Each structure stands twice: as structure tokens, then as C-alpha cells.
Amino acid sequence: MDAAVQELVDSLPQGVVVTTPAALDKYRYDWTRDPRVGMPVAAVRAETAEQVQTTVRWAARHGVGVVPRGAGTSLSGGSMAVDGCVVLSLERMRAVEVDTTARVAVAEPGALNVEVKRAAGEHGLWYPPDPSSYEICSIGGNVATNAGGLCCVKYGVTTDYVLGMDVVLADGTLVTLGGPRIKDVAGLPLLKLFVGSEGTLGIVTRVVLRLLPEQQPRSTVVATFPTVAAAATAVVGLGRTVRASMVELMDNAAICIVEDHRPMGLDRGAGALLLVQTDAPGAAREDEPAAITAVCELAGATEVVATDDPDESEMLIEARRLFFTAAEARGSIMPEDVGVPVPLLPDLLAAIAAVAREHRVEIPVVAHAGDGNTHPIIVVDRSDPDSQARCALAFDAVMAAAISLGGTITGEHGVGRLKAAALPAQLGPDVMELTRRVKAALDPQGILNPGVIT
């Protein structure tokens, strides 16, 4: 073993560091399963903030890259290993404590999103952000990517809930930013700078999260539209009239893929489905579904079904839940998460359909439509080099389409390594230069999550 690696092993308790190829295999890949993944020299399974500091100090001394890793569910290559790096896994730092009077959860980064939700729920409280992967993704990863989800159309994204954090900087210093205070503007907003920085500026070892009272029961409305444009008109109308807690869209390709996978009577001729929920309290649960239905019908919905029964709600949104399983049944998937201003959703979906035709690939789309954030899912046959090549071109073309509509290459997954090459086209040279200046100020050696963002 390399002398530097031996030094790392010796500086941490037994069992914290692994270095064998077999043991490292678990820490190399994230959910992109990207074949360009590198081979780390070690993986540290830190148990404390001090061990994170020890690891980062060692990395700084030896100029070794540090790839932080929560649950490894990144969809943008944010937690895949690079050659010669050390993977810093936070999987063992999983404590969650709830302070009911301050109404916060204090969580370690390896805790899963669902574990935070569950701990809050035990006290009648609620942690809203709900990425689709909430049962398997870590809260540290959520903070690193400023993760979104389905209810953020009403309740906001991760950054809106982060009140404080402990973060280990590139030289191993641990700083505490913010705390269990709901309002605090003392000093530069450094806390906000770390949320969504994808592990490139520091490694979060503890996070203080704002909680809300438990969510009220939800009512569900599902509307069928002849065209995506009609559905988008409804989305704009909804945004102006009600505060829906979920506004999801499935395009025709997504509907057909689900119906192929499990026939459930979806309309294969529909241009789009909208799945809308409201959690308005008390008797307003009767008013809002009516308002949602009216907006959808005005926009040209051909069929609208509404229910306030929880079981029936689940059935109605089953198609949306099944989508990823249905898509994966057709091949490997390359999920994107491009976004545009809400009114441009039809233009983006038309552009994506054109990309699919041009490159002869399947690209069904589901979208957090209320936020203008779409998930075009490129279905790739990994055993076919031609399919892979066409999908790679389509992946870039979808991002280019979003940028050309004044949109973003990533609404919630992060830039990671997979989208880093596309970032300058969105941000332009001046913002990239600003990005590099901030990165250099905080991580002059460039050891934190190298290759991500910049």
C-alpha cells in the first residue's frame, strides 16, 4: 500500500478506511452507473465530524481529491469516484434528533430523507422536501444538490429548510453556519452558498432543518388533455388561482410506456395527463378541487376525475409512481431534469420530442410541471454501442434545447460530472469566471469533489 494511504489508515480507527478493490467497488459508482467511473485509493466511512476533518486534512496535505458520498443516488455523477481519489462516505453518520419546541430536526448527513421525515412525523411534525428517491437518498446529498421533489411547488426546496449546518472546509476547519433560528441575516449568506454546492466547497457533517406542522390530508385531481399545450395552459392557470401541493405532468410517451407496462386504462391518445393535489386545510379541501377542476376544464381537459379519498388518490397517481419502473423495464435510463419558465413547457416538450425523433431514441417525459422542471428519460440499450452513441447525443441536445428556451440544464439533480461540460453554455463566461473565483477562494487546491460543476 502507498505510504500516504497507509498514513490515512493509521490516522483513523480500525474499520473506518477500506482500500481493497473488492471493498472499494461499493463506493465507486452512483446511480448513473457511468462506465467512466474512476478507481479510488481508499474509502473512508467516517463516523464523526472529527474523522471527516482528519480525512480532509490528509487529502489537503497530499493533494488528493475527496469525493463525498451520501447514499450514492446521484443522477448526475456527483458521487461517482475519480481515479486516485478518496471517497468520503457519510453512510455511518445517520443520527436524527428532533427538537419539538424549536421545531427543527438536527441530522447527520448520512441519514436518509425518509428517516428525517419519520423522526419528524413521530412528533406530529413534517419535513416537506420529497425527491422521488426520498426513501433511499441521504439528507446530506439533498443539501449538496439543493434537492427538490413533488411538493416543492407549494413548499419549496431543500435550501428553504436548511437553518444551519456544520461544514468541514477544504483545509479541515469545521465551521458552524446558522442554527435553530428561523431568521438570521448576520453576515454574508454563507449558509446558502453551501446548499447546492455539490460537495465542491465543503463537506456537511450536521444540518439543522426547519420543520412544519404535519401535512393535512390531500385531495387529488387527475385531468386528461388533448395536447401538452392545453395541459401547460392549465398549469399556468393553476399557479394563479390555487396553491396546489403537487402538479405533475405525464406526456403521451410516458402514458404509453406505463400502459405498455401495466394496462390500467390510460388514454393512449391523450397529449398529457396532469396529476394535481391540494392539501388545503379543513373545509377548503372541498373548495380547491372544484377550483382545480374548473381551471383544467377551461384549459380544454377532456376528462377530469377528483377524489378526497386517500386510497382512491393513491390509485389515481399510481400511473405516475409506476413510470420509472415502466421505463426501466425497457432498458437502461438516462434521466435528465431540465427546466424552463412554466409557460414554455410546451416548447420544451416539443423540442424534446424533436430530439427523440432526430436521434431515434425514446424520451418519455414526466414533469414537476408547476415548477417548469421536467424529467425527460432517455431509454438506452447499454448492450448496443449505436444506441449508446445516439442517446449521448440526445442527452446533450435536450440540455441545449432547454438553454435555448432560457431554461436550465438541471432543476434538482445537480450538475455533477455528467453535466459539467454543458454548464458554460448556460451560465456564460462571466458567471463561470465568478464560479471559479468562489471555488478558488474556498478550495484553492481544488481537492473537493474534483470535476463537479467546474
Added chain:
Amino acid sequence: MDAAVQELVDSLPQGVVVTTPAALDKYRYDWTRDPRVGMPVAAVRAETAEQVQTTVRWAARHGVGVVPRGAGTSLSGGSMAVDGCVVLSLERMRAVEVDTTARVAVAEPGALNVEVKRAAGEHGLWYPPDPSSYEICSIGGNVATNAGGLCCVKYGVTTDYVLGMDVVLADGTLVTLGGPRIKDVAGLPLLKLFVGSEGTLGIVTRVVLRLLPEQQPRSTVVATFPTVAAAATAVVGLGRTVRASMVELMDNAAICIVEDHRPMGLDRGAGALLLVQTDAPGAAREDEPAAITAVCELAGATEVVATDDPDESEMLIEARRLFFTAAEARGSIMPEDVGVPVPLLPDLLAAIAAVAREHRVEIPVVAHAGDGNTHPIIVVDRSDPDSQARCALAFDAVMAAAISLGGTITGEHGVGRLKAAALPAQLGPDVMELTRRVKAALDPQGILNPGVIT
């Protein structure tokens, strides 16, 4: 006139720059009316982003400090002039445009908060952040301080509504960050770094603000408590059960000052008043006031009055509205905005009362109690040097009390120049060092709002 100043005058259209002492007087002071204010060499009343760039480039060339100024309503000395600086007033950049389909307002920094609200309201939309000064403060200043207000207990603060901005950096480069996209995590969260940076990192020339559907009618509950501790217990209980849109507290000193100013039958023996509003939609307006009343009674309220009549609501919260006028009638006021975790409100208020006794000053307190953010108002007799000295000591002691309770020296006004000396005690040396590194990366010459924060 100095040759450098002449160069500035010549580089901008006639009437944009003023340099005479009489003309500059208007641009020297902010609402702190601090006598330590400096004398600028010029004030630029920019009409366009290009003129802002010209001014900043000139300042960078000559190493002159730039003090940005919206409406000059800073309560922390954030927009008071320093000697030899140029004041960059944005008062002439006031355009507001509303895009109803993207549901955003695009505003120039000099537009008043109320003008943004009004423009949104004309389209049935709503810009929530509502600092008490919303009728006279600028949106640029709101962005610079990440301003809060009364409804942010439910609706969040300024940063939650800023989707995009144009900002002129310290070298005169104009960059565009974000845009009318609700979700966008592409790159470092630089947009968030500028919101609340108090003009020390760049000068905002255009901002894209998220709008919501119009607020629903509000119901109001006013509860009288024997002690501040009982009121704080109610605040904690409210936070766990309802999503109130306003949770304001007045302590005994504040109640008495209002009652002195205009007898309105307030209970001079009360420990605290809570003024709570809910804007739950539809029939829930009937459920929530009942829930709020129950929580207050459980916490020991001696009297609870509720109404859903808008006029009666206004009457009930009249005491809160009158407070600042009543306090100003007793002398000059030095408003603070210290905050603590919500459950520690009684401890903070007890500490403030002790400071008032020790330094023989009046310090009534009103608080955005739901956020743990208080406004202790130090009443000072500016004609009495002894009063001024005691008040200055009390001002620092109140901040020290907040810090010792794990709180913040500023919940919404910003650090400005008045609280800069107290900031290291809250943040500690490592966070101050991080602050300086970020500042140096973005403004190496230190020309932007010198003396603020760092």
C-alpha cells in the same frame, strides 16, 4: 472639483451626478440618522445598469468606495455615506413589470416594495415579503438585506422569492444569475450569495421575483397573557398546530407605551399580547381561529378575542401598528432586531428587561414572535449625552444577550455599519475568515459598501 470626480461627472449624462454639499445632504444619511456619517465626493443617481457599470468601473480605477442606496431606510447604517465615497443611488431605476404567465415581477432596484406589491396585485398576484417599512423601502434594499416582515412566519423572507438578478460586480462586469425559472440548481448557488450581502459583493440592477396567487382574507386573534413566558408557550404551540400568517408579540413595556400614546383600553398589567392572523383558504377560516384560540387558552391566555371581519381585524392590530409612532413620541429610537430560537424568547425578553434596568433606558419590545425575531426599541434622548451613552451601552448589551442565548444580532435589518463590530462575537474567527475570503474573491479592492459586515 477633484479631477477624478470631474471624470465621473463627464462620463455620465448631465444631471446624473451631484457633487455640491447641499445636493449631497440628501444622500448621506439613512434612517439611523447616525452622526458618524461621512461626506461623499459625489452621488450618482443612476438611470440604467450601464451607468451603474460606468460608476463602479470609475470607482475601481480610482480606488473609491461605493455606497449603494435604495430608499435610504436602512436601520443598521447600511446605506449611510462614508468619507470620500461615491453614493450610488438607485432611486431613479424604478420600473416594475409583471409577467402573469411566468408569475414573476421583474423590478429595478429603486422600485419600492409597495410598488411591486401593487403591480402584482393589479393582476391578482401577490409579492408576500412585507417589512414594516414596505411603503417606503426599496426592493433593492430588501434584496440587499434579505428583508423579512410580518407574514414571513408563513411565507418566508426575500431570498425565498428571488429567482434571478442582474448584478454589477466590483470590476464593473454585469452578470445575470438565475431567471424566471422556479427551480434551477445549475452551478454554485451564487444568486443566493448576493441576496443578503448588503451591497458588499455587487450592486443589483434588476431582480426577478416569484409571485403567488393573491392572499386570502385573514382572520385575527388577539390574546392577552399574564407573562411573556406564557405567550412564548403559545407561540411554540401555534408553530406545531397551525400555519399562521402573522404571529406578533408586544411586551408589557410596548403595551404601556402605546396606551400612554393613545388610550385604547389595553391591559397595562398584561405580560404580553399576541396578535395572530391566519389566511387559510375557504371554510378553514372558521377552523383555524378556533385552533389558535384553544392554543392560547391552553398556554394561559386571560383574554382571547377573535374576528374574521377585516375592519375589526384592523382595529385589533391597531396597537401593533401604533407602536413605532408611540415610541418615537418619547424620543429618538434605536431599533434592534435580535433573534433567538423561538423557545428562548422568554429568556431573551428577560435579558432585555435586565439591560433596560441596568442602563436605565426604556426598551419596549415588539416581536415577529413566530420567527423568534424581536425588535427591542431603545428610546434615546439625543439632546442628553448621558442618555446617548447609556443607550449605546444598552444597544451592545442587547446584542450580547442574544448571542449568549445562541441567537443572532440581526434577524432582518442587516449588519450594516452599526453592528459590524459585534459580528465576530456571533460568528467566531473561522466564519469571519471565511467571510473575508469570499469578500476578497469578489471585491479584492474592498470598494463595495466599505465598512459594512467586514
